[in-house]
Amino acid sequence: MLAGLLFATHEAIDRPGTLTATLPLGGTTLIEAQARMLVELGASQIVVLVARVTPELLGALGRIGRRGVAVDPVRSAAEAAEKLHPLSRVLVLADGLISSAGMIAPLAGEGGDALLVVEADTAPAGFERVGGNAAWAGVARLDPARVAEAARLPADYDIQSALVRVASQAQAAHMLLARGGLADGHGIEHRAAAIGAHGRALLAASVAHRTAWFDRWLVAPLARRALPTLVEREAPTISLVVGAVALGLGGVGALLAGWPTFGLLLLLAAIFPLSLGATLSRLREEDGLAVGQEGAAAVLAACGAILLGRGLAGAGPTNTLVVALGLVVLAGLGERAALPRLRRRGWGTPAAYLAVLALFTVAGHPVLGLAVAACYAAATVAAAVEALRRQA
Template structure:
């Protein structure tokens, strides 16, 4: 997507109800981007001056300002929003700042994110029209003794920066993609999917591989894994099924980056379905070999508790150790390799129960 659409996506994720774009000239490409942003259910206005911007702003609104050419992440914007002061500027030490960054006093330079009182825009609007809106807003905020929030040390590694050159934008875009995947709250996504995604996603993006193609390949591999489990090779089948879940995870991540929400939801559901089918196949395989009902019973219990845990484990409250559909397969895998699949199903069922209990208690604490 274009950079301005990515910026809008960050603001919408932070709770923005209105986006105002300060632009000197409307191009066909920009008009297309604005139309796509508006489809996300947010009001989008374009202005050319502080006077027009002041007319669009509600006096009681909470204003977040992003610099032209800024690349950042949701976590960085959230830091500014958490501050309780009226005005807040995210800053970096002036000595190590990139060339071209706005200086805001105190030997600091603006890092591209600010939270301001809407009155600052009205103050700029009262000045001559040839004043630059961004620079003047910063000076007004600095004079009002805005709080300085130091940019976190790991933010630049995550791609944070203000850029205007295509090659720099591409490099920082790769860093943002890696950070988005690494920031997932599931331990499977963070420690298993993220390293794979950091290697594969840049190549998939460069070749413009559609997200449904990546997900479809993962589904195909997963189907092969299910066949192997049914054929009597549970350990090998689980390994192949986990690879299929990784492929679907890459497809889901691609869809999320491209704002293909419906495709992302379908692939997320496919991961859960693949995990459920693999667990059911393991239970059936145990029954076929040993004639014991305990295998299917444990498999059914695990699937039920896993569904309940997913329903109760809201993303914003999710803890890193909680289970996820592909994580169940990884927990069962060592037992399958040792030939004690039933014990693996039992252990994973306990894991699902503990996850469910923790999710319920977390929800109760929020009420």
């Protein structure tokens, strides 16, 4: 069982009276972002050590509870030790920690006490030294007994620092933060401006590190520029959806009117706001809206293939509508088989197939484009099935 221990004890340096945990990060509060990481990693219980309960913190805790995880606010390490199951693994996140689930995932697995560290000579000022040339990077995996040990220390000790000290005395293993983690936004901050900067870095890294080549090379450059602005201005996700719908309808209309090049380019353009909107929705925990936008992108790609095949039917020796339908079926199978953990950069996605169709149509070879896209989809399905077989 994985449990999380969060802190809401320090005030923001540049906002007196405001807890660091309730500062905004990526369209939500910092503590909600931390809880979301824990839930993604499989935590079934979150204990929050609080110094005082503010209306902002109370609202954040309520929203965390709606994610289907037990949330227990406590006032001391002794209360925290009572709430934690003795057989659980406790994932501790520092007050003011900004990170991503991928960066802290190595500590979420089975194992003994461990501290996430960076080299002390490269560590930012907020990282606490833990001996040798190591500084604590704000994440620890601890046995619940360590929390009980920290509770027996003098009451004037900072509980977070006490936990790190107890873990060090227990010879906790040191796990290095992944290379590039600091540059990608991992940090511990208690200033609103600094947290915002880290959030923008995390946002840029989240889109830059996507696996699919279409997202990584075409969507990511746009997302790195647009998403921070959209988040800061609290732009409604629905505005991106409306823009995508307008482009999509225009593309479908152009294909029906017999303008395949213009139609496919409009459909391809509609993919971009849908991708941005899906990322923005996940940041705001609008998971249903994110799934809907990802599905809409797949539907637009399927419409583009089918309408192109329909418009070209009879233009050559090949029944292009049958090829288009085969492409759609293979693309669907590929999406089902290509699990995120197995996906490779070169594998196809609905947006990638649409890009292939648009490229060949612009070049004046739409029939060849359908054939190439269908072969690409078949190769993706074959590669995904082989990857699944190796995992079995």
